[in-house]
Amino acid sequence: MPYNDLRQFLSVLEDNNQLLKINEKVMPEPDISAAAAAVNKLTSSPALLFNDIAGYHNRVAMNVHGSWENHALMLDMDKNTSLKKQFHEMNSRWLNYPVEPVYVDQAPCKENIINEDINLFExxxxxxxxxxxxxxxxxxxxxxxxxxxxxxxxxxQNVGIYRLQVTGKDELSIQPSAFHDIGIHFSKAERNNEPLDIAITIGNEPVITLMASTPLGYDQSEYKMAGAIQQKPYELIKAETSNLDLPAGTEIVLEGKIYPNKRVVEGPFGEFPGSYSGARKQPTVKIHTVTHRNNPIFENLYVGMPWTEIDHLIALNTSVPVYQQLKEEFPEVQAVNAMYTHGIGMIISVKSRFGGFAKAVANRVFSTPHGMPFTKIVIVVDEYVDPFDLNQVMWAMTVRVDPTNDVQILNNMPGVALDPTSNPSGMSSKMIIDATTPVAPARLLEDTNLVTLPDGSDEWLTKLQQMIKDQ
Known part of the structure; x- marks a missing residue:
């Protein structure tokens, strides 16, 4: 079912034992981040809702997307749905794009409107x-x-997730990278020495957060894709001071402008590769209007050494677009796993048509919108290898790779600056590992007769899973 807002999704998580409410008083630091980091070490790591934070009035939600169980519930699937099934379900819904959004006149995010004496710290x-x-x-x-x-x-119109540092009572710095849509928007405005209107929505229902972190095409609407994923038109409401469209179910809206030709030092910040980014000069945002629900929930994201919530959030929604792009040209592609460090590492399963086919598919990755800057290492496996099962992938790596012939290095390629190995920043070498079984005219392996599962294994798997469930 489509969720109207974050609160409804939290209730569904609670009903499925995927939400922990922290009612004891906690310190903002280090307790919130410490708990968010720790919960990822648990099986089926649940979301966290902090109800009593020293010095603050509002609750904080963390780890909302932080497990495959939560991810499945977001898609209205059984929480125990396998990762591979979630991938193919997302892919099938992807094909329903576009689903036109609908506009509403009223929403809880307009319950309170502040346009003077704004203090983000309060x-x-x-x-x-x-x-x-x-x-x-x-x-x-x-x-x-x-x-x-x-x-x-x-x-x-773009909906994206970009890091924001609070630099003053009504000011923030933002990182609009050149290869992101907002970077294109801001560069156009700055060339004309004009500010860019933006709206920052905090505490959103889960599907639009998923879409905001998805590498869609420049002229693909996140709202229309959210409608396709949730299988119902997405609800929008107009901003107070601009023609921007906002998620109607958001908790907090900060309306402001990114100002041209003004930079402040931003960073360092602990990023998704598991290391701190350096300090850089970034554009500034001035907030002039705030709207919010009564008693709004502040949702934030813990980012650190994988795996954390961000790795679940940007996993399948990175994998599916690349899969769609490859599948269009190579129907033999079976699945794409771009879950590792936002697709810096990618695994592709493919049915090879001829010798060198796997390398050709891998090279195409480096010209996709996401793969060009992000992907550094591509592993290609046979169609019968599940790219989401690392045990199977490592089997292919160990018995299908001849290092002399199956590893390809590409130098001086585009890279992502947040990758600490990029040198110079934003440039990288790339590596392809062909872990597929060679087909003609490539030199064939001497013995590739595979051991298959005994008859009845699938039936026994279902039976044993049910026995465990009934315990």
């Missing part, structure tokens, strides 16, 4: 995500912007 339950961060970061907000050259084109 309105938000802020804390450092990691102890080495330069300051307070908002790491899970959806940020909405429009292409200033096409202000009425909803397909060029």
């Amino acid at each position: 309105l938000l339950s802020l804390f450092r995500v990691n102890k080495g961060d330069a300051g307070f970061y908002i790491s899970k907000a959806s940020i909405i912007s429009r292409d200033p050259e096409f202000p009425d084109d909803n397909d060029k």
Whole structure:
């Protein structure tokens, strides 16, 4: 079922034993991040809702997308649905794009409107995500912007997640990377020495957060894709001061402008590769209007050494677009696993048509919108190898790879600056590992007769799973 807001999803998580409510008083630091880091070490790691935070009035939600069980519930599937089935379900819904959104006139996010004396330190339950961060970061907000050259084109309106450092009572810094849609929007505005209107929405229902972290095409609408994924038109409401469209179910909205030709030092910040980014000069955002629900929930994201919530959040929604792009040209592609460090590592299963086919597919990854800057290592396996099962992948790596012939290195390629091995920053070498069984005219392996499972194994698997469930 589609969720109207974050609160409804938290209730569903609670009903499925995927939410822990922390009612004892906690300190903003280090308790919130410490708990969010620790919960990822648990099986079926649940979401966390902190109800009593010293010095703050508002509750904090963490780890909302932080397990495959939560991910399955977001898709209205049984929480024990396998990862591979979730991948193919997302892919099938992807094909329903576009589903036009609908607009509502009223929403709880308009219950309170503030347009003077804004103080983010009082309105938000802020804390450092990691102890080495330069300051307070908002790491899970959806940020909405429009292409200033096409202000009425909803397909060029973007919803994305970009890190925000709170630098003043009504100011933030933002990282609009050049290869992100908001970077294109801001560069166009800055060339004309004009500010860019943005809206920062905090505490969203789970599907739009998923879409905001998805590498869609520049003229693909996150709202139309959210409708396809949730199988119902997505509900929007207009911003107070601009023509931006907002998720109607959000908890908090910060409306403001990114100002041109003004930079402040931002960072360091603990990032998804598991290391701190450096300090850089980034554009500034001035907040002029805030709207929020009564007693709003502040949702944030713990980012650190994998696996954490961000690795679940940007896993399948990175894998599916790359799969779609490859499948269009190579129907033999079976599945794509781009879950590792936001697709810096990628595993592809493919049915090879001829010798060298796997390497050709892997090279195509490096020209996809996401693979060009992010992907550094591609492993290609046979169609009968589950790319989401690392035991099977390692089997293929150990008995299907001839290091002399099956490893390819590409130098001086685009890279992502947050990868600490990029040198210089934003440039990288790339590696392809062909772990497929050779087909003609490549030199064939001497013996590739595979051992198959005994007859009846699938039936016994179902029976044993039911026995465990009934215990």
